[in-house]
Amino acid sequence: DKAGYKHFMAKEIAEQPTVITNALDAYLTESGIALPEPGLDFRTLDRMSLVACGTAYYACMTAKYWFESLARLPVDIDVASEFRYREPPIPDRTVALFVSQSGETADTLAALRFCKGKAASVAAVVNVTESSIARESDLVLPIHAGTEIGVASTKAFTCQLVVLLILALKAAQDRGHLSDADLAERLVALRALPGLMNHALATEEPASALSRKLSEARDVLFLGRGAMYPLALEGALKMKEISYIHAEAYASGELKHGPIALIDEHVPVIVMAPRDALFDKTVSNMHEVMARGGRILLVSDQRGVADAGDGVWESLVLPEVDPFLAPILYALPAQLLAYHTAVAKGTDVDQPRNLAKSVTVE
Numbered sequence: 076d077k078a079g080y081k082h083f084m085a086k087e088i089a090e091q092p093t094v095i096t097n098a099l100d101a102y103l104t105e106s107g108i109a110l111p112e113p114g115l116d117f118r119t120l121d122r123m124s125l126v127a128c129g130t131a132y133y134a135c136m137t138a139k140y141w142f143e144s145l146a147r148l149p150v151d152i153d154v155a156s157e158f159r160y161r162e163p164p165i166p167d168r169t170v171a172l173f174v175s176q177s178g179e180t181a182d183t184l185a186a187l188r189f190c191k192g193k194a195a196s197v198a199a200v201v202n203v204t205e206s207s208i209a210r211e212s213d214l215v216l217p218i219h220a221g222t223e224i225g226v227a228s229t230k231a232f233t234c235q236l237v238v239l240l241i242l243a244l245k246a247a248q249d250r251g252h253l254s255d256a257d258l259a260e261r262l263v264a265l266r267a268l269p270g271l272m273n274h275a276l277a278t279e280e281p282a283s284a285l286s287r288k289l290s291e292a293r294d295v296l297f298l299g300r301g302a303m304y305p306l307a308l309e310g311a312l313k314m315k316e317i318s319y320i321h322a323e324a325y326a327s328g329e330l331k332h333g334p335i336a337l338i339d340e341h342v343p344v345i346v347m348a349p350r351d352a353l354f355d356k357t358v359s360n361m362h363e364v365m366a367r368g369g370r371i372l373l374v375s376d377q378r379g380v381a382d383a384g385d386g387v388w389e390s391l392v393l394p395e396v397d398p399f400l401a402p403i404l405y406a407l408p409a410q411l412l413a414y415h416t417a418v419a420k421g422t423d424v425d426q427p428r429n430l431a432k433s434v435t436v437e
């Protein structure tokens with residue numbers, strides 16, 4: 076039931092403040108973080124290995140930034156189809172973590188089976204808790220997104236991010252890198268996220284107007300730095316899978332190492348950049364694009380848009396957010412831009428060509 080929305084994807088985008096609240100309620104207590112049994116003790120770990128496919132892989136890539144910066148825990152990330160055939164060594168003080176909405180993705184399941192008996196523990200971040208991946212894991216971490224029907228993953232992605240972030244905070248606490256007071260402050264910020272998401276959803280009108288312009292493009296580029304780089308990749312994936320517009324993403328700093336050759340007035344460049352510590356670097360990347368006639372669509376906050384100055388083609392303004400939460404909040408405009416671009420093009424949003432919701436073949 077689409078509950079009055081035109082597509083399941085639109086409904087699922089709009090549900091995010093609610094399902095994120097559910098995920099927070101499941102993991103946060105009055106005083107801290109509670110994981111489902113048997114839990115995870117990060118003090119005994121040296122390394123994490125995060126494995127997934129598609130959008131879930133981009134959630135892992137974002138989580139790497141969190142685990143490494145907050146918990147000082149080294150993280151390897153892999154797409155499952157590469158991981159399983161590479162047969163990587165798994166040191167015994169490693170936790171292997173598999174992220175999958177459906178819990179049935181064949182490559183992810185095969186990678187999990189490869190790790191069993193080698194890793195200290197095998198954990199799964201899943202939406203479907205009665206799935207194969209959940210059944211075969213030592214620890215199941217549900218994301219509480221509710222049923223996701225649209226083939227393009229939206230609310231499952233942000234719920235995966237929230238669960239992974241909570242895990243990174245738990246790791247930081249266990250490993251002595253986060254005081255109780257600092258943890259409490261982060262949890263207050265997390266609790267405010269659904270409210271910020273409501274504000275982000277209020278950009279739907281301008282996002283839809285911009286999308287009409289994007290729908291005329293043949294190619295679109297996405298740029299991001301730091302933890303916004305995986306989000307740029309996710310934005311490009313969403314754009315190509317439902318609108319069929321060719322979309323690529325690059326780490327902003329990589330632009331001058333090749334991709335800048337693609338820039339001309341026909342290629343919109345979507346920059347996901349909150350006004351954070353890396354913002355000035357991103358502004359110089361935007362100038363490189365603009366100097367070559369490129370059109371920048373800047374997704375930022377009020378200060379970011381002001382500091383970017385003149386010359387930006389279009390902008391979309393989000394509320395200010397704690398930098399560590401930005402990849403979660405900025406997922407919403409990425410989804411809205413892809414959705415409305417697809418609607419403007421008249422494609423089958425919920426059931427894009429050649430794609431299946433659950434990929435149970437290799």
Ligand code: F6R
Nearest residue numbers: 129130131175176177180227228
């Ligand atoms: C993209 C998308 C896919 C899935 C991927 C993994 O919107 O939905 O890229 O993320 O097929 O699926 P799960 O998470 O079910 O393992």
